[in-house]
Amino acid sequence: xxxxxxxxxxxxxxxxxxxxxxxxxxxxxxxxxxxxxxxxxxxxxxxxxxxxxxxxxxxxxxxxxxxxxxxxxxxxxxxxxxxxxxxxxxxxxxxxxxxxxxxxxxxxxxxxxxxxxxxxxxxxxxxxxxxxxxxxxxxxxxxxxxxxxxxxxxxxxxxxxxxxxxxxxxxxxxxxxxxxxxxxxxxxxxxxxxxxxxxxxxxxxxxxxxxxxxxxxxxxxxxxxxxxxxxxxxxxxxxxxxxxxxxxxxxxxxxxxxxxxxxxxxxxxxxxxxxxxxxxxxxxxxxxxxxxxxxxxxxxxxxxxxxxxxxxxxxxxxxxxxxxxxxxxxxxxxxxxxxxxxxxxxxxxxxxxxxxxxxxxxxxxxxxxxxxxxx
Amino acid sequence: xxxxxxxxxxxxxxxxxxxxxxxxxxxxxxxxxxxxxxxxxxxxxxxxxxxxxxxxxxxxxxxxxxxxxxxxxxxxxxxxxxxxxxxxxxxxxxxxxxxxxxxxxxxxxxxxxxxxxxxxxxxxxxxxxxxxxxxxxxxxxxxxxxxxxxxxxxxxxxxxxxxxxxxxxxxxxxxxxxxxxxxxxxxxxxxxxxxxxxxxxxxxxxxxxxxxxxxxxxxxxxxxxxxxxxxxxxxxxxxxxxxxxxxxxxxxxxxxxxxxxxxxxxxxxxxxxxxxxxxxxxxxxxxxxxxxxxxxxxxxxxxxxxxxxxxxxxxxxxxxxxxxxxxxxxxxxxxxxxxxxxxxxxxxxxxxxxxxxxxxxxxxxxxxxxxxxxxxxxxxxxx
Numbered sequence: 001x002x003x004x005x006x007x008x009x010x011x012x013x014x015x016x017x018x019x020x021x022x023x024x025x026x027x028x029x030x031x032x033x034x035x036x037x038x039x040x041x042x043x044x045x046x047x048x049x050x051x052x053x054x055x056x057x058x059x060x061x062x063x064x065x066x067x068x069x070x071x072x073x074x075x076x077x078x079x080x081x082x083x084x085x086x087x088x089x090x091x092x093x094x095x096x097x098x099x100x101x102x103x104x105x106x107x108x109x110x111x112x113x114x115x116x117x118x119x120x121x122x123x124x125x126x127x128x129x130x131x132x133x134x135x136x137x138x139x140x141x142x143x144x145x146x147x148x149x150x151x152x153x154x155x156x157x158x159x160x161x162x163x164x165x166x167x168x169x170x171x172x173x174x175x176x177x178x179x180x181x182x183x184x185x186x187x188x189x190x191x192x193x194x195x196x197x198x199x200x201x202x203x204x205x206x207x208x209x210x211x212x213x214x215x216x217x218x219x220x221x222x223x224x225x226x227x228x229x230x231x232x233x234x235x236x237x238x239x240x241x242x243x244x245x246x247x248x249x250x251x252x253x254x255x256x257x258x259x260x261x262x263x264x265x266x267x268x269x270x271x272x273x274x275x276x277x278x279x280x281x282x283x284x285x286x287x288x289x290x291x292x293x294x295x296x297x298x299x300x301x302x303x304x305x306x307x308x309x310x311x312x313x314x315x316x317x318x319x320x321x322x323x324x325x326x327x328x329x330x331x332x333x334x335x336x337x338x339x340x341x342x343x344x345x346x347x348x349x350x351x352x353x354x355x356x357x358x359x360x361x362x363x364x365x366x367x368x369x370x371x372x373x374x375x
Numbered sequence: 376x377x378x379x380x381x382x383x384x385x386x387x388x389x390x391x392x393x394x395x396x397x398x399x400x401x402x403x404x405x406x407x408x409x410x411x412x413x414x415x416x417x418x419x420x421x422x423x424x425x426x427x428x429x430x431x432x433x434x435x436x437x438x439x440x441x442x443x444x445x446x447x448x449x450x451x452x453x454x455x456x457x458x459x460x461x462x463x464x465x466x467x468x469x470x471x472x473x474x475x476x477x478x479x480x481x482x483x484x485x486x487x488x489x490x491x492x493x494x495x496x497x498x499x500x501x502x503x504x505x506x507x508x509x510x511x512x513x514x515x516x517x518x519x520x521x522x523x524x525x526x527x528x529x530x531x532x533x534x535x536x537x538x539x540x541x542x543x544x545x546x547x548x549x550x551x552x553x554x555x556x557x558x559x560x561x562x563x564x565x566x567x568x569x570x571x572x573x574x575x576x577x578x579x580x581x582x583x584x585x586x587x588x589x590x591x592x593x594x595x596x597x598x599x600x601x602x603x604x605x606x607x608x609x610x611x612x613x614x615x616x617x618x619x620x621x622x623x624x625x626x627x628x629x630x631x632x633x634x635x636x637x638x639x640x641x642x643x644x645x646x647x648x649x650x651x652x653x654x655x656x657x658x659x660x661x662x663x664x665x666x667x668x669x670x671x672x673x674x675x676x677x678x679x680x681x682x683x684x685x686x687x688x689x690x691x692x693x694x695x696x697x698x699x700x701x702x703x704x705x706x707x708x709x710x711x712x713x714x715x716x717x718x719x720x721x722x723x724x725x726x727x728x729x730x731x732x733x734x735x736x737x738x739x740x741x742x743x744x745x746x747x748x749x750x751x752x753x754x755x756x757x758x
Binding site: 358 | 655662663755
């Protein structure tokens with residue numbers, strides 16, 4: 001019985017969190033704000049970062065003792081869904097999942113954690129590297145004698161931040177380092193994405209960096225932070241596809257052809273129903289995965305498998321829903337004037353980031369096989 | 376009398392599972408066809424002795440009196456262990472209607488006979504011109520003295536050739552302003568000159584479906600259940616629970632388990648294309664379960680399910696079909712072979728699974744009808 005009461009209380013907390021985040025984003029202008037910022041050059045709003053920090057957004061999944069709200073990933077997922085609904089351009093999921101995820105696990109006493117939770121500083125995390133055919137399997141960016149040399153790729157939120165967390169190879173395995181945005185020998189190249197944002201390609205040549213953490217803990221923390229971020233990106237996609245579906249549903253109820261709303265045609269009704277079912281399954285899956293990840297504790301393998309399951313489902317749903325939504329808008333769906341295209345473009349970027357559905361199905365099945373063999 | 380609802384879900388699940396595991400005959404597990412009563416009679420006797428024939432009925436009528444949440448667990452365990460539902464039309468369909476709308480005399484007479492399977496029931500709803508559009512039914516029942524006289528034809532009557540009685544929707548007022556009005560719910564004996572049963576051979580080569588012809592067949596007027604001309608509303612009132620049950624993940628989960636052992640035996644998991652398609656199917660099943668859990672929780676909180684629960688049926692039946700299609704692919708050149716295929720120590724009847732999956736998107740309201748319902752009742756689309 002106690003269990004049920006706690007669950008009910010948790011559900012109520014999440015509902016309140018969802019409501020306050022939605023109000024905050026709506027008051028700021030909803031997805032119109034995303035369009036304006038995109039047209040202004042693809043930056044995000046520092047004011048929004050401050051406002052979000054004031055609402056406790058960045059520390060939501062950080063344990064109480066490290067200065068967070070200690071509400072877990074399920075709560076972070078609620079926020080990520082709201083981010084997705086208004087396609088907010090701020091790097092919120094990357095900050096919660098990667099930057100703060102690494103800092104609170106590896107150096108909870110460093111002043112940077114408090115500043116990141118408080119929104120006083122925004123950092124981007126650089127951990128992947130580009131190989132000849134995609135993501136490089138190993139790490140060749142080196143940290144030695146207080147200096148970084150090498151390159152990093154696909155850095156979310158890389159343009160406009162005050163500094164970078166960089167995972168590199170030290171003398172004894174992985175290290176987490178910090179590099180200031182203006183540091184010597186640092187070059188940041190922003191590659192423009194479909195939604196107007198930029199993914200950073202960073203290169204370092206004897207760039208001064210501060211060592212934050214080293215040893216096996218870094219690999220473990222990175223794996224966990226990547227799992228978290230992957231699952232949160234899935235939640236962001238779920239919010240996005242949910243809103244995209246609302247938009248297209250509204251459109252087919254009002255757009256008239258042959259003297260009736262196009263939503264009165266059975267073929268449109270059935271397609272809309274399929275999208276709705278797809279969305280409901282995706283939402284249930286991602287929420288379940290996040291709350292199970294909260295329960296999985298230190299089982300990194302299980303958390304990674306759940307994250308892959310979430311991202312695979314959310315990716316399939318968001319791609320299908322945004323693309324079908326454009327089709328059901330007809331010609332105006334292909335114009336930039338209608339909002340639906342913003343959602344399609346954002347879905348493209350979020351699906352590809354941290355791996356698309358095919359990639360995550362592969363990881364999921366590999367993990368399932370492995371766990372089956374261990375049992 | 377045990378109060379099952381007072382048990383924790385876990386304890387109840389364990390108890391149900393243990394009974395099936397220790398008592399259910401191995402040779403009847405995952406039966407690929409619908410059995411005649413004779414085939415499952417010894418199992419029915421055990422169930423009857425245990426008092427478990429009618430899990431959903433109130434205890435005062437000889438049922439288990441399970442809450443919706445416990446009922447779901449019961450059925451989940453039943454399907455998981457591959458326990459055949461037996462000839463349960465009486466328990467599932469007639470009994471609840473009599474309990475809800477019948478007279479005391481009807482309850483006293485019919486309910487014990489349903490539990491003991493002294494009467495075996497079949498369902499006379501569909502007609503050649505009344506499938507998805509069920510309210511279009513034409514079979515007439517006219518009052519003649521103390522009897523109804525029945526003329527017309529029913530179809531897709533499952534196992535009618537092995538039934539003693541039929542419960543049916545019949546038209547009793549052909550002049551009613553709407554076709555949903557003027558329909559009544561009556562009970563009739565099968566063993567009489569005016570009733571003729573012909574079996575229909577299915578794609579799977581089985582003969583579980585029948586056509587039933589009525590030519591002046593008779594049934595006493597006291598076999599009307601509920602009010603005259605109110606049959607449509609009564610029949611619909613029963614469907615609420617049916618809608619989540621029909622969307623339960625078990626069938627697809629069982630099929631996925633079969634696909635996995637079969638495909639492993641066949642080495643299909645070395646093929647990256649097959650791996651992705653398997654992962655898609657497996658995630659379709661797992662993710663459906665997440666949505667299903669949401670509705671099961673609603674039932675546990677005592678809430679009534681809305682029309683949106685039909686999503687479960689659409690998703691899981693189509694997913695079930697894709698899984699059985701993958702089995703056929705994994706079978707390669709054996710994909711058209713009738714009967715069990717042996718792979719290592721596993722034996723899988725690929726075609727039986729395939730055939731079993733086909734009607735799931737048709738029965739219980741075809742998936743197209745479900746989409747119509749969802750688009751209007753849930754999405755609020757016009758027309």
